[in-house]
Amino acid sequence: MNKTTLRTALPQNILLDVLKQNQGKWISGEALARRLSMTRSAIWKKVGILKEEGYEIESIPHRGYRLINIPDLLLAQEIHDGLQTSVLGKRDIHRYVSTDSTNNRAKELAAYGAAEGALVIAEEQAHGRGRLDRPWFSPGGENIYASFILRPSLPPSAASRMVLLTAVAAAEALMETTGLRATLKWPNDILVSGRKIAGILVEMSVEMDAVDYMIVGLGINVNSPAERFPRNSRNKITSVLMETGKPFSRVHLLTRFLELFEERYIALATAGFEPVITRWKTLTDIMGKQATVRTLSGSYTGVITDMDQDGFLIIRNDQGAATRLFSGDITVT
Numbered sequence: 001m002n003k004t005t006l007r008t009a010l011p012q013n014i015l016l017d018v019l020k021q022n023q024g025k026w027i028s029g030e031a032l033a034r035r036l037s038m039t040r041s042a043i044w045k046k047v048g049i050l051k052e053e054g055y056e057i058e059s060i061p062h063r064g065y066r067l068i069n070i071p072d073l074l075l076a077q078e079i080h081d082g083l084q085t086s087v088l089g090k091r092d093i094h095r096y097v098s099t100d101s102t103n104n105r106a107k108e109l110a111a112y113g114a115a116e117g118a119l120v121i122a123e124e125q126a127h128g129r130g131r132l133d134r135p136w137f138s139p140g141g142e143n144i145y146a147s148f149i150l151r152p153s154l155p156p157s158a159a160s161r162m163v164l165l166t167a168v169a170a171a172e173a174l175m176e177t178t179g180l181r182a183t184l185k186w187p188n189d190i191l192v193s194g195r196k197i198a199g200i201l202v203e204m205s206v207e208m209d210a211v212d213y214m215i216v217g218l219g220i221n222v223n224s225p226a227e228r229f230p231r232n233s234r235n236k237i238t239s240v241l242m243e244t245g246k247p248f249s250r251v252h253l254l255t256r257f258l259e260l261f262e263e264r265y266i267a268l269a270t271a272g273f274e275p276v277i278t279r280w281k282t283l284t285d286i287m288g289k290q291a292t293v294r295t296l297s298g299s300y301t302g303v304i305t306d307m308d309q310d311g312f313l314i315i316r317n318d319q320g321a322a323t324r325l326f327s328g329d330i331t332v333t
Ligand code: BTN
Pocket: 100, 101, 102, 103, 104, 125, 127, 128, 129, 130, 131, 132, 134, 136, 144, 145, 146, 147, 188, 189, 198, 199, 200, 201, 217, 218, 219, 220
């Protein structure tokens, strides 16, 4: 089964809850059928679906069912159950074993009218995309590939500040859950020990100068070992496993990110982006550094002096002239 969609309070989710509450113990098909007001054959089918998703459930005729183990997969129900948000991931969660790009799936859903908060996750991406259509390396079963839909009452120009908000939430989630020190590299990189551990791709659809939807895509390298990455990029990329020497729960990291993101997103209505930008500046190492920024309209060299309230990076050259940059590739020299 390549795709599962979680909608809360469906019998399958309740069945899983019951199995989890009794993990390791046998429950008869009859008891489950009574509890869920379903036939025994319906229970059998639903258990089959859970097994296909990856839950390890033993079934023996006349004994019933027993949940043995919940594997470390990005399972929709596991994400939903642990999540303390009100909207993000609390409605539909669409989980793919493999897809080309979770941003592509989220865009399709949004174009068909999916509500704010719908979340798409994948174990593997065949064509994970980064900024400027660069490939995002997305091997299966090890990392986080997640995209969600926002329908903010913001102008399209807020997209770059949304990237900053996402970066702040991702860095905070990484630091809080793994203990690593994360830093931010403008515009959309999260680094640990100077190497990229996570990246963000925000895309949007605009109608009549207003945002119809924004897709926030986040990739975090969690459990990939060094040898998984292409040889020529190994010195620039890292993962939680590579930094800590231990595998880490992707569900835990993703849920914490979604919570921190939502907190800051809700706060935009009252506080605007100022707290986000202030926090972003404390998490980056580039302020005050000499750098070269390559943009689509040319290269700029100078000292990075600020990030302004609109989310533009300010670079001041040797002659003292300041330029506001919207996006680009920065190299600290
Ligand atoms: C970058 O660093 O250039 C951005 C990388 C963004 C990768 C994530 S993984 C989930 C989502 N789906 C994609 O195809 N891209 C984003």
